[in-house]
Amino acid sequence: MSGFRALPSADQFLSSEAGRALAEAHGRTPTLAALRARLDAMRAAIRDGADGAALAAGLPELLAADLGAAARSALRPALNLTGTVLHTNLGRAILAEEAAKAALAAMRNPLALEFDLESGGRGQRDDHLRGLLRELTGAEDAAVVNNNAAAVLIALNALGQGREAIVSRGELIEIGGAFRMPDIMARAGVRLVEVGTTNRTHPRDYEDAITPETGLILKVHTSNYRIEGFTAEVEAPRLAEIARRAGVPLLNDLGSGSLADLSIYGLRREPTVAEAVAEGADLVTFSGDKLLGGPQAGFILGRKDLIAAINKNPLKRAVRLDKIRIAALEATLRLYRDPERLTRRLPTLRFLARPQAEIRAQAERLAPQVGGLLAGLGYGARAADCASQIGSGASPTDAIPSAGLRLTGRGGDAPDRLAALLRRLPRPIIGHIHDGALILDLRCLERDADLLEALEAL
Structure with missing residues (x-):
């Protein structure tokens, strides 16, 4: 029994200097909960023969460790x-200093996010990025959503809901977390029409598959795997011609998508977004937090009428960006206006x-x-x-x-x-x-x- 008497009561400990300091640092309620749990553990240890006085002497240090561990976020920097x-x-791209400062300012202040400062009326949040995206890519118009999977989902839904989407079998990719392109297409409400084979797809495969039920042709850049050897694919410019002749839109999903030519840094050349736009795709989608080096986002670029349809789609509100990421994206895109200093200012390209x-x-x-x-x-x-x-x-x-x-x-x-x-x-x-x-x-x-x-x- 004497071992138990060595332990202080919860009130006694909280009245002590150590207890008051812990309650001040962590709050009285969390400190009391941790203290009770630690005292219960000590009583169990005493029943098993432990020295109560020794346990009591170590209580402040153990409780401080318990509270420190509970307060430590699993999202701590690594x-x-x-x-x-x-x-x-590990969170993909590290933001540029300019983007981090813009995000912090957005957190701390009201912003004219959907407020037109000229007219005093309501504005559109994508307007803060639309002009920069048009300037950097040559696209007619642009929309922004919360990631590239959402960009593909809403584009498919807007262009082809209830109709068919033609895609090569060799481009039916699976991305991280077992998300598969066929599943995204099904959720978008389009009927998948596979053409070609895993390793070879030809222009006639697309041409033969087009029917009055065709809503769009989908091209997917296979950035997360390579098929080598006896292969063939229809390049985007040829596919754009086929789509134009048939009167159906072409959606080109670049996946990672880069605004800069990576070959100048000694890396394998990937198609740039500006090239994909120039090749004739009606819509181009890509990510913001990969090769672009910004926060998580999905971009949709292309024809003005198709972007207008996407903006009217009810899904757009469900996948829109908040003010913090829009501020960080705007700052990141501005860095691309100065390509000579890009590697010094953008961590992804610098690494x-x-x-x-x-x-x-x-x-x-x-x-x-x-x-x-x-x-x-x-x-x-x-x-x-x-x-x-x-x-x-x-x-x-x-x-x-x-x-x-x-x-x-x-x-x-x-x-x-x-x-x-x-x-x-x-x-x-x-x-x-x-x-x-x-x-x-x-x-x-x-x-x-x-x-x-x-x-x-x-």
Whole structure:
């Protein structure tokens, strides 16, 4: 019984200096709930023979740890050292400083989001982006929704609800989370008409499939996989001719979609949005948070009459953007007006354009420091070459030469144990396991101090 008497009551603890400090920092109600849970656990430990006085002495520290863990968000910043620049599970693109400032200003202030400052009447939220998108792509008009899947969904629904949509079998993609193009088409209310084969589709396949029930032709850029060997596809300009002759619209879904020519950064050339518009598609859709380097969004560009129909569609309100993302997108798009400074100002392109020699020098610089921090845990670190990738379905077969830290320890499970330990840090460090080691690809690490400070929490 004496062991139990060593524990304070909830009221006694909350009246103490330590209790008052915790209640002030975390709130009385959360502190009381955590205190009761901790006291219950201590009573159970005493029944099993634990020393009540020792438990009571450690109560303030344990309770502070409990409350700190409860207050810590799982959305805390992490270090993406996976080698995947646009990592879907880590939030994809890092926003430019200009975009982050614009988003913060939008959070803190009322904005003329749907208010026309000239007339004093109601405006349209897409107007803040429409002019920039037209300028940068050459499109007649533009609409913006909350992601590219929504862009494809509403475009299909507006153009082909209750009718047929023709698409090549080789373009019936599946994107992350097992979302499949046929499923999106079904939800949009269009009837799927597959043409061609998995590896080869010809112009006559589309021409033979067109009927009075055809609502549109859909082309999907297969950015998240490659079919190689004995293949054939109908390029967008030829498909646009077929659609025009038949009097049906062509929807070209670019997926990732880029406003810049990636080949100038030494990457595989992907079709740009401006090229897709010029090739004659009636509508073009693409993402905002992938190669564009902005917040999550879906863009729909093309013919003015078709964009007007999309804006009148009841789905448009369900998938519209809020003021914060519109502000961040506007700031991001403005950066593309100054292509000479784009890689310095846009993190996504800056990461992708980093030369391997620069990253290797960083790895050589960090290896002895990181090795020193991990030595006590039985791990060593050395600089090593590795390969990065763009991620989020863009150029999945292309490896970008990179460099990083190869972390090794004793035992076959050493990489897994270290990876789990680094994930539990206040600022988690996320790498990838390869060939018996934990690899920290440094392509996306701009400041050495960020990694060293995160590791010091060990």
